[in-house]
Amino acid sequence: MKAVVCKKYGPPSVLQLIELPKPVPKDNEVIIKNYASAVTGSDVLIRSANFPLLLGLMFRVVIGFTKPRKPILGLVFAGEIESVGKNVKRFKKGDQVYGFNGSSFGAYAGYLCISEKESKESCFVIKPYNMSYEEAAAVAYGGVLAPYYLEKGKIQKRQKVLIYGASGAFGTTSVQLAKNLGAEVTGVCSTRNVELVKSIGADKVIDYRKEDLSGSEERYDFILDAVPHGKIDKKSLKTQCKKVLSPNGKYASINEGSPKLKAEYLNQLNTLFEQGKFKAVIDRKYPIEQIVEAHKYVDTGRKKGNVVITVEHP
Structure with a gap:
C-alpha cells in the first residue's frame, strides 16, 4: 500500500512516500481502505516538532524523541471498511466511514486498522450519503475538536460569541x-478571509489587520481562541480577549486542555450536514504523491478551512 512516513522531525521534505505491507486487523479492529485525509495544523506541528522548549520536551516523550515512534502520520481519514475482526459488532464490511485517529496517526496511507471502540484519542462514524470522502476528511478534524471547546461556553440562544481565528479548519467549524x-x-x-467567514454564517466579521479587538465596545458571552499554536502571541491574544468578555463571560482556547473525542460529536455534525446546515470548507486538494507540497502550503499559515489529501479514488 502507499504510505507517507516521517523518519525525522523537520520541514515538509522529511516526508517520504513509500510502499508498505497492508496491515492486518486485530479481533476488535476494522481495516479501512482509506480514500482521503487532510493536512491540519496539528499534522504540521507533529511533523516539525516546532514547540516551545517545555512543551516540546513533553511532546517528544509522548510521540518520540528524534522521530515519531509511529512513522505513518495523518490524523483524519475517510474510507470504506474492507473487513472486520471477529469481535467487531458495530460496523460491517462496506460501511463508509470517517474519523480521527489521534496519536495513533496512520491516515497518510492506503489502509489503516482502528479499534471499533471509541477512545479518548480516536473515534469514527458512518458518513452521510450526501457527504463525499473528501468532504468527510475535511470536516473530521474540526468536527471532533470544536464541539468539545464550544461546550465550555454553555452557549444559549442569542448569546454573543466571538471566534478568533475563524477561517481555519477549527474556526470554520466553530462558526457554523x-x-x-x-x-x-x-x-x-x-482581510483575505472576511468574505469566507461571512459566507459560513458569521453575523459580523472583524478584520484584525484593520481593527483592534481590545478597543471594541462590544462584550461577548463566550470567546473561543481557534488559532493554532505558534501562529500568534497567545498571551497577548488572551489579554485582548479578556478585555471584551462580559462580566460572566467564558473564554476557551484550542491550546488549553486535552479534549475528549466523542463519536457523538461527528454524528451531530452529520445531522447538520444532511440538513444543509453545515458545509465542508476546502481550500485545496492534493494527491498523496504531492504530500510535501501540501505541507509546504499549510506551513505558510494561509490556508482557508481545510487542505485535503486524496489517497485513492473510490
Whole structure:
C-alpha cells in the first residue's frame, strides 16, 4: 500500500512516500481502505516538532524523541471498511466511514486498522450519503475538536460569541456550530478571509489587520481562541480577549486542555450536514504523491478551512 512516513522531525521534505505491507486487523479492529485525509495544523506541528522548549520536551516523550515512534502520520481519514475482526459488532464490511485517529496517526496511507471502540484519542462514524470522502476528511478534524471547546461556553440562544481565528479548519467549524446553537457569532480573521467567514454564517466579521479587538465596545458571552499554536502571541491574544468578555463571560482556547473525542460529536455534525446546515470548507486538494507540497502550503499559515489529501479514488 502507499504510505507517507516521517523518519525525522523537520520541514515538509522529511516526508517520504513509500510502499508498505497492508496491515492486518486485530479481533476488535476494522481495516479501512482509506480514500482521503487532510493536512491540519496539528499534522504540521507533529511533523516539525516546532514547540516551545517545555512543551516540546513533553511532546517528544509522548510521540518520540528524534522521530515519531509511529512513522505513518495523518490524523483524519475517510474510507470504506474492507473487513472486520471477529469481535467487531458495530460496523460491517462496506460501511463508509470517517474519523480521527489521534496519536495513533496512520491516515497518510492506503489502509489503516482502528479499534471499533471509541477512545479518548480516536473515534469514527458512518458518513452521510450526501457527504463525499473528501468532504468527510475535511470536516473530521474540526468536527471532533470544536464541539468539545464550544461546550465550555454553555452557549444559549442569542448569546454573543466571538471566534478568533475563524477561517481555519477549527474556526470554520466553530462558526457554523455556534450559529446552529442560535448564537450571534462574530468571527475574527485577516482581510483575505472576511468574505469566507461571512459566507459560513458569521453575523459580523472583524478584520484584525484593520481593527483592534481590545478597543471594541462590544462584550461577548463566550470567546473561543481557534488559532493554532505558534501562529500568534497567545498571551497577548488572551489579554485582548479578556478585555471584551462580559462580566460572566467564558473564554476557551484550542491550546488549553486535552479534549475528549466523542463519536457523538461527528454524528451531530452529520445531522447538520444532511440538513444543509453545515458545509465542508476546502481550500485545496492534493494527491498523496504531492504530500510535501501540501505541507509546504499549510506551513505558510494561509490556508482557508481545510487542505485535503486524496489517497485513492473510490
